[in-house]
Amino acid sequence: MIIAVDGPTASGKGTIAKQLAAHFGLPCLDTGLLYRAVGWQVSANDGDHDSEADAVAACAFPDELLENPELRSEEAGGRASRVSVHPGVRKALFERQRAFAEQPGGAVLDGRDIGTVIAPDADVKLFITASVQERARRRWLEMTGREIEIPLAEIEKDIVARDARDINRKDAPLKAAPDAMVIDTTAFDKDQAFEAVLEAVRDHLAQNP
Numbered sequence: 387m388i389i390a391v392d393g394p395t396a397s398g399k400g401t402i403a404k405q406l407a408a409h410f411g412l413p414c415l416d417t418g419l420l421y422r423a424v425g426w427q428v429s430a431n432d433g434d435h436d437s438e439a440d441a442v443a444a445c446a447f448p449d450e451l452l453e454n455p456e457l458r459s460e461e462a463g464g465r466a467s468r469v470s471v472h473p474g475v476r477k478a479l480f481e482r483q484r485a486f487a488e489q490p491g492g493a494v495l496d497g498r499d500i501g502t503v504i505a506p507d508a509d510v511k512l513f514i515t516a517s518v519q520e521r522a523r524r525r526w527l528e529m530t531g532r533e534i535e536i537p538l539a540e541i542e543k544d545i546v547a548r549d550a551r552d553i554n555r556k557d558a559p560l561k562a563a564p565d566a567m568v569i570d571t572t573a574f575d576k577d578q579a580f581e582a583v584l585e586a587v588r589d590h591l592a593q594n595p
Contacts, residue, residue: 387410387412387491387492387509387510388487388488388492388493388494388495388505388507388508388509388510389403389406389407389410389412389492389493389494389495389508389509389510389512389587390495390496390500390501390504390505390508390510390511390512390563390566391403391406391494391495391496391497391500391512391514392496392497392498392499392500392501392502392511392512392513392514392560392562392563392566393496393498393512393513393514393515394498394515394521394545394548394549394552394560395463395467395521395525395545395548395549395552396516396521396522396524396525396545397514397515397516397521397571398514398516398524398571398576398579399496399512399514400416400418400496401576401579401580402496402512402514402579402580402583403416403494403495403496404494405580405583405584406494406580406583406584406587407493407494409584410494412491412492412493412494413486413489413493413494414493414494414495414496415483415486415487415493415494415495415496416496416497417479417483417495417496417497417498417500417504418463418466418496418497418498419452419457420452420479420482420483421466421467421469421470421475421479422457422458422462422463422465422466423447423451423452423454423457424441424444424445424447424466424469424475424479425441425444425462425464425465425466425468425469426447426451426454426456426457426462426465427444427445427446427447427451428440428441428444428465428469429465430444431443431444435465435468435469436468438472438473438474438475439474441469441472441474441475442472442474442475442478444469445475445478445479459534460525460529460536460541460544463544463548464544464548467547467548467551467552468551470498470551470552470555471551471555471556471557472557473556473557476499476503476557476558480503480504483495483497483500483504484504484505487500487504487505487508492509498552498558498560499558499559499560501513501562501563501565501566502558502561502563503558506563509591509594510567510587510590510591511563511565511566511567512566512567512569512583512586512587513562513563513566513567513568513569514569514571514579514583515568515569515570515571516570516571516572517572518542518545518546518549519542520571520572521545522538522541522542522545523538525541525545526538526541529541567586567587567590569582569583569586
């Protein structure tokens with residue numbers, strides 16, 4: 387069984403994907419981490435994130451880079467959003483993601499184009515969203531919890547800019563697949579969000595055995 391979990395930054399899709407993977411006993415891939423690694427490698431190469439050639443060259447990043455906790459930072463997220471607009475980068479990472487999705491037994495993948503591009507034949511497609519203000523608040527709490535001081539307004543501004551890049555990019559823009567279940571988690575805490583998602587997934591599987 388393949389479960390695709392898409393949505394904008396800080397919507398809670400990563401947490402939900404991990405919870406679904408644990409519940410169903412499936413491996414999980416945070417595809418956004420691949421793009422964060424590319425963005426990080428561009429900087430390590432002293433390259434330009436807006437240069438497709440520099441970004442594609444950075445796709446050859448070492449696997450151990452994925453273990454770097456700095457990839458979870460706001461800075462790394464901004465770099466990822468910039469390199470992900472390049473078609474060459476998306477093409478270079480496509481096979482890596484597709485191979486993960488097609489492994490025996492299935493998998494859970496979260497990202498921005500899983501249900502539309504990477505695994506359009508997924509058994510379950512989810513699109514997790516929340517208001518910009520709530521997503522900014524969640525990210526701010528996450529950052530302050532890691533003792534990183536950053537103004538809430540700055541995070542909100544970054545999220546708005548990242549959404550615009552992701553939605554308006556020509557190649558594989560952020561959008562819900564036509565047959566995706568759209569779940570707004572604005573009013574939910576983490577447990578409530580998972581319960582809502584799990585109920586939707588169970589209903590879907592019952593109707594599509």
